[in-house]
Structures are given as structure tokens and as C-alpha cells.
Amino acid sequence: MKTCISLIAILLIVAPASRAANPPATPKPITHRIIGLFSPDREADLREALKDIAEVLLVKVDFPFAQATFLYDGSKANTEKLNNLLRQAHFGIAPISATPDKLTRIEIPVIGLDCKGCAYGAYRILQPIEGVEQAAVDFHVGKISALIDPSKTDRAAIEAALKKKQVEVGVPTPSPAK
Numbered sequence: 001m002k003t004c005i006s007l008i009a010i011l012l013i014v015a016p017a018s019r020a021a022n023p024p025a026t027p028k029p030i031t032h033r034i035i036g037l038f039s040p041d042r043e044a045d046l047r048e049a050l051k052d053i054a055e056v057l058l059v060k061v062d063f064p065f066a067q068a069t070f071l072y073d074g075s076k077a078n079t080e081k082l083n084n085l086l087r088q089a090h091f092g093i094a095p096i097s098a099t100p101d102k103l104t105r106i107e108i109p110v111i112g113l114d115c116k117g118c119a120y121g122a123y124r125i126l127q128p129i130e131g132v133e134q135a136a137v138d139f140h141v142g143k144i145s146a147l148i149d150p151s152k153t154d155r156a157a158i159e160a161a162l163k164k165k166q167v168e169v170g171v172p173t174p175s176p177a178k
Contacts, residue, residue: 027071029059030079035092037066038123038137041116042091049089056082065147066134067096090120097133103147106155109170110162113139125165129153142170 037046043061046068050058055078057071072078083093097103113119119137122144126135131152136145146158159169 027055027057027073029069029071030074031067031069031096032093033096033134034061034066034068034086035094035127036086036090036123037061037063037068038127038135039116039119040138040140041119045089046086046091049086049091053082053085063136064145066136097147099149102149102151103133104150105145105147106158107143107145108155108159108162110137110142110144111168111170113137113142113167115139121165122162122167125161125167126158129158129161132158 034046036042040063043063046061047058050056055072058068059071060069062068070082072082079093086092110122113122116139119139122137123135126132126144126146131149132146133149134147137143138145144158144162148154148158162169
């Protein structure tokens, strides 16, 4: 009995101390670049992929930069869990560009992309090109936009890659006069 009381006393003293040394992680907003967020229509797919994960809350989607802000504890294990879950829905997470001020946005009109599958095909052409930080395909308006590092690639290289895979590049529409 004396041993049992001693053991309980030790647990009462040690348990709170160990909880203080390892407090539960606090959720915080974390922004990731989202691989696979190639079309505005994909935001609904992203939200659907996340709906059953109680410990991750999607706070904001920034489609023009293919980024999303989540609220979760940010531990390596939870980041890997999030990435693995997103992969099942054909997404992934990647670091945000370290040099966003050096990126240039280009827009290329395209002809003949008329569905999400076609848009995904065009996206898969652009995504692996070195220097393409983000690519988006809006088949509703027939336009591809990309954030590129001009020291690594340019518009001509992007258009050449599209043409090589039989994506018909349109003529750019002139900007309205001011």
C-alpha cells in the first residue's frame, strides 16, 4: 500500500512536469505552394480533399500564386500527413519561392482547351520546366498564366514546350489603350 501511494505521488508530480516540457502543439497559419492548383475549378477539389481532416483547416486559397494557408500545428509529421493526403487528390505542397520579387507573370492565350482534363494536361507540360514557379490554366477563357524566374526560362521556352506537345498557342490580345 505504501508503495502504491508513493507511486501515485510520483506520477502526480512528474506528469504535470512532463506535460509542461512537451505542451501540445498550437495550430498556426502556415502557407504552402500547392502543386496541382492549376485551375480555379481545382479549389473545390482541394476543399473536398481536406474536409475529413479535423486537425487541418483550410483558411485561404490564393489561386493566382497557387498558394493556400492552412491552420495546423506545422509539425513535420503533420506536414507529411497533409502532403500525403493531398497527393491522393493529385495535389502536393511545396515551399513558397524564396525570391518572389524576381518572378515575372506571363500569360499565353491557348486554343482548344475545353475541359479540366485538357487544362491538367497543359499544366503537366509547364510544371516540370525549370524556372516555372507556378502555372495556371483557365480553359474557360483559353489562357495559361505562369510565374517564372526569367533567369531560368522565358515566354519563348514556355510556348515551345506547349507547341511540342500539340497545344495550340493563340495570338496575344493587345492591351486596351489608356
